[in-house]
Amino acid sequence: xxxxxxxxxxxxxxxxxxxxxxxxxxxxxxxxxxxxxxxxxxxxxxxxxxxxxxxxxxxxxxxxxxxxxxxxxxxxxxxxxxxxxxxxxxxxxxxxxxxxxxxxxxxxxxxxxxxxxxxxxxxxxxxxxxxxxxxxxxxxxxxxxxxxxxxxxxxxxxxxxxxxxxxxxxxxxxxxxxxxxxxxxxxxxxxxxxxxxxxxxxxxxxxxxxxxxxxxxxxxxxxxxxxxxxxxxxxxxxxxxxxxxxxxxxxxxxxxxxxxxxxxxxxxxxxxxxxxxxxxxxxx
Amino acid sequence: xxxxxxxxxxxxxxxxxxxxxxxxxxxxxxxxxxxxxxxxxxxxxxxxxxxxxxxxxxxxxxxxxxxxxxxxxxxxxxxxxxxxxxxxxxxxxxxxxxxxxxxxxxxxxxxxxxxxxxxxxxxxxxxxxxxxxxxxxxxxxxxxxxxxxxxxxxxxxxxxxxxxxxxxxxxxxxxxxxxxxxxxxxxxxxxxxxxxxxxxxxxxxxxxxxxxxxxxxxxxxxxxxxxxxxxxxxxxxxxxxxxxxxxxxxxxxxxxxxxxxxxxxxxxxxxxxxxxxxxxxxxxxxxxxxxxxxxxxxxx
Numbered sequence: 001x002x003x004x005x006x007x008x009x010x011x012x013x014x015x016x017x018x019x020x021x022x023x024x025x026x027x028x029x030x031x032x033x034x035x036x037x038x039x040x041x042x043x044x045x046x047x048x049x050x051x052x053x054x055x056x057x058x059x060x061x062x063x064x065x066x067x068x069x070x071x072x073x074x075x076x077x078x079x080x081x082x083x084x085x086x087x088x089x090x091x092x093x094x095x096x097x098x099x100x101x102x103x104x105x106x107x108x109x110x111x112x113x114x115x116x117x118x119x120x121x122x123x124x125x126x127x128x129x130x131x132x133x134x135x136x137x138x139x140x141x142x143x144x145x146x147x148x149x150x151x152x153x154x155x156x157x158x159x160x161x162x163x164x165x166x167x168x169x170x171x172x173x174x175x176x177x178x179x180x181x182x183x184x185x186x187x188x189x190x191x192x193x194x195x196x197x198x199x200x201x202x203x204x205x206x207x208x209x210x211x212x213x214x215x216x217x218x219x220x221x222x223x224x225x226x227x228x229x230x231x232x233x234x235x236x237x238x239x240x241x242x243x244x245x246x247x248x249x250x251x252x253x254x255x256x257x258x259x260x261x262x263x264x265x266x267x268x269x270x271x272x273x274x275x276x277x278x279x280x281x282x283x284x
Numbered sequence: 285x286x287x288x289x290x291x292x293x294x295x296x297x298x299x300x301x302x303x304x305x306x307x308x309x310x311x312x313x314x315x316x317x318x319x320x321x322x323x324x325x326x327x328x329x330x331x332x333x334x335x336x337x338x339x340x341x342x343x344x345x346x347x348x349x350x351x352x353x354x355x356x357x358x359x360x361x362x363x364x365x366x367x368x369x370x371x372x373x374x375x376x377x378x379x380x381x382x383x384x385x386x387x388x389x390x391x392x393x394x395x396x397x398x399x400x401x402x403x404x405x406x407x408x409x410x411x412x413x414x415x416x417x418x419x420x421x422x423x424x425x426x427x428x429x430x431x432x433x434x435x436x437x438x439x440x441x442x443x444x445x446x447x448x449x450x451x452x453x454x455x456x457x458x459x460x461x462x463x464x465x466x467x468x469x470x471x472x473x474x475x476x477x478x479x480x481x482x483x484x485x486x487x488x489x490x491x492x493x494x495x496x497x498x499x500x501x502x503x504x505x506x507x508x509x510x511x512x513x514x515x516x517x518x519x520x521x522x523x524x525x526x527x528x529x530x531x532x533x534x535x536x537x538x539x540x541x542x543x544x545x546x547x548x549x550x551x552x553x554x555x556x557x558x559x560x561x562x563x564x565x566x567x568x569x570x571x572x573x574x575x576x577x578x579x580x581x582x583x584x
Contacts (some may be wrong), residue, residue: 006368015464016379017473023376027390031371033440034395037406040416044409083315090312094305102557108320110495111548111555113502115522117543119529120326123538130326155319187300216399218521219504223529236401240509243405248414255402262397269397270390 026173041259044252056253065235068146072234073214076153077161080210081203084161090161092169106162109155114219117155122224124153147236152220157210164206168199171280203274208272212265216258287561327545331538342539350516351524351540354432358507358520359500362439367498370447371489375477378455379463389452395444401443404509407434430512435520438506450492454485454562458569484569487561494558498551502544 045053056062090096093101109117123129125143127136132143142148172195180190218236225232235258242251299305336366342348373392377385395403410416411428421428428434462484466476482489504522509520519527521540528537 015467016460016476017467018375018477019380023380023382026369026373026376026392029372029389030388033437033444034391036312037410037441038398040409041402051397067468079574083312087316088310090309093299096289096309096313098313100347100556102316104552105320106314107552107555108324108548111498111502111551112324113498113522113525113541113544113548115504115525116327116502116544117323118546119525119537119541120323120330123330123534124326125324155323156390158319192499197405212397216397216402217505218399218508223526231426236399236505239401239405243408243509246414248409248412251405252409255399255405258399262399266394266397279363 017185032198038259041060041252041255044249045256048249048253052249056250057257061093061229061233062235062238062254064230065233065238068149068232069215069235072146072149072153073211075150076157076214077207077211079150079154080157080161081207084158084206084210085165085199085203087158088162088165088169092166100127103260106159109157109159114156114217115223118152118220118223119156122148122151125224143224144232146225146232148224149221149232153214154219156217156220157214160209160213161206164202164209165199168202168276168280172198198279201272201279205269205276208265208269212262212269215261215265324545327538327541330534331542333538334535338535339539339542342533342536343543345536347516347519348524348536348540351519351521352543354435354519355501355521357432358436358439359497360473361436362443362500363493363497365440366443367489367493369444369494370451373448374451374455374485375481377452378458379460390454392448393445395441398441400442400503400505401509404438404506407437407441407510411437412520429510430514431518435507435518438505439500440512442503442506443500446496446499447489447492450495450562451485451489454488454566454569455481457566458484484565487495487565491555491558491562494551494554498548501547 048056087102087106091099091106122143125132125135125148127133127141127143129143132141135142142151176194177190180194181187185193216236218234218240221234222237223235225234227233227237235254239251239254239258242248242254326466331342377389377392407413408429410420411421411434413422413429415429429439462480463476466480467473471479501520502522503520504526507520508523508526511520511523513519513523513527514528515524521544525537525541525544528534528540
C-alpha cells in the first residue's frame with residue numbers, strides 16, 4: 001500500500017530534505033554559466049541600430065554562409081535519416097557477427113573530438129588520401145568544397161538518428177505486424193502502413209537533432225571545407241573571422257541569428273518528443 | 285498441420301526474406317565502415333606513417349605535453365563541477381513538484397543547442413578586453429579570456445547538460461519511495477543520498493560522467509574562440525592538433541590526435557558497459573511495484 005497518495009502527495013514530497021539547497025544551487029549555477037552569459041549576447045546586439053544589425057546579418061558573404069550551412073545540414077540530416085533508420089533496423093531486427101561492436105561504434109562521433117574527425121576525414125578524402133586517390137580519376141572531389149561539409153556533417157549527425165529510432169523499434173509490438181500479416185498485408189505494406197507510422201515521430205526527432213547539431217558544428221567542418229568565402233564558408237566560421245577582425249558587434253549579430261534558430265529547433269524537438277511520448281502512450 | 289503453416293506464414297510476414305536481410309546488413313555495415321571505421325583507422329595509420337620513433341618523438345615534444353596537461357586540468361575542473369550540478373539539478377527536478385519544472389528542464393538542455401562558437405563568444409563579450417567586465421579585470425590584472433579560466437568556463441558551458449540529462453529521467457523513473465522509507469526510518473538527508481539514491485543511480489552517473497569527460501577533453505569550437513592559441517600555454521590537445529595540422533606537421537598532428545582517438549575508444553567501452561547497467565537500473569525502476577519493499581532493492 002502507498003502510505004502517501006492522492007491529496008497527501010504534496011506532504012510526501014516535503015518528507016525529503018534538500019529541496020531548497022539543490023534548487024538554489026541549480027538556479028545559481030545555471031544563471032552564472034548559461035543565462036547571464038547568453039543575455040550578454042542580446043545586450044550587445046542592442047548596441048547596434050536595426051540597420052546595422054540587418055546589414056551585418058544579410059551581407060552577401062553571410063547569406064552565402066547561411067545557404068551552405070543550412071543546405072549542407074539539411075542534406076546531411078536527410079542522408080542520416082535514411083541510413084540511420086536502416087542501421088537501427090538492422091541492429092534491432094537482425095542478428096549478425098559483430099553486431100555488438102557495430103552498435104558500440106555508432107556513438108563514435110559523440111566520443112571522438114570533432115577536430116580529430118575533421119583532420120582524419122580530410123586525410124581520407126583529399127586527392128592523395130586513401131579514398132580520395134580512387135575518386136580523383138573520376139573527377140569526384142569530396143574535400144575542400146561544399147561536398148566535404150556535407151560528409152563531415154553526416155559523420156557528426158549519424159548517432160542522433162540511430163539512437164532516437166532504435167529504442168522505438170525495440171518497443172514496437174510484433175503482434176501488430178503479425179495481425180497485419182494475418183489480414184493479408186505483404187511485408188512491404190506492413191512496413192509502410194504499420195511500422196513506419198509508429199517510428200515516424202522518432203525519425204523526425206532524430207532529423208531535427210542531427211540538423212540542429214550540424215548547424216552549429218565547427219571543429220569537424222573547418223578542416224575539410226576549404227573555407228573559401230562565398231563558396232565553402234560556414235556561418236560559425238563567419239563569427240570567428242569577424243571576431244578576429246575585432247568586429248564584435250558583427251560577430252554578435254550573426255551569433256544572435258544562429259541562437260534564434262537554435263532556440264526554434266530546441267522547441268521543435270521538444271514538441272516532437274512530446275508527440276512521440278503521446279504516441280507511445282496511446283499504444284501501450 | 286494447418287497450424288504450422290499458419291505460424292510459418294506469420295513468421296514470414298514479420299521478417300524479411302534472407303536476401304533482403306543480407307542486403308540491408310551489408311549496406312549498413314558498409315556505411316559504418318566507410319563513415320566511422322575508416323576515419324578512425326586513418327588517425328592511427330597517419331600517426332604511424334613515419335614509424336614508431338617519429339610517433340613517440342611527436343608525443344614527447346614539450347608543447348604537446350603542455351597541451352596534454354592543460355586538457356587534463358580543464359577536464360579535472362569542468363567535470364566535477366558539472367557532476368555536482370547534475371546531481372543537484374536531478375534531485376530538485378526529479379524528487380519534487382514545483383512550478384516551472386518543465387521550463388527549467390529545457391533550460392538545462394539549452395547549452396546543447398548553442399553552437400560551440402557562440403558559446404565561446406558569450407564569454408568574450410563578458411570577460412574580453414571590450415567586454416562588460418573587461419576594464420575592471422584589466423585594472424586588477426586578471427586575465428580570463430585568452431587564458432586558462434576562459435578555457436575552463438567555455439568547457440563547462442558545452443558540457444553543462446551531460447550529467448543532469450542522464451540523471452533526471454532515471455531518478456524520475458525511480459521515484460521517491462526508497463528515500464522516503466530511509467527518512468522515515470531516521471536517516472539524515474545526506475545518509476539517504478549516499479546509501480539509497482547513489483547506489484541506484486550509479487551506472488547512469490558513470491555514463492554521464494564519461495560522456496561529459498570525453499566532450500570536455502575534445503571540445504574544439506568554444507575553446508578555440510577563448511584560447512588565444514598561445515603554444516605551450518593556452519593550447520588544449522584539440523587546438524594543438526589544429527596548429528600542427530595547419531603547419532603541415534601531419535605525423536605530429538595525428539600523433540596527438542591518436543591519443544584523443546584512444547580516449548574516444550576507452551570512452552566507448554566504458555559507455556557500453558555503463559549503458560547496459562544503466563538500462564537495467566531504468567528497467568528495475570520501471571518494473572518495481574510502487575509498494576516494493578527495501579529488501580528487494582538490496583538484491584538488485
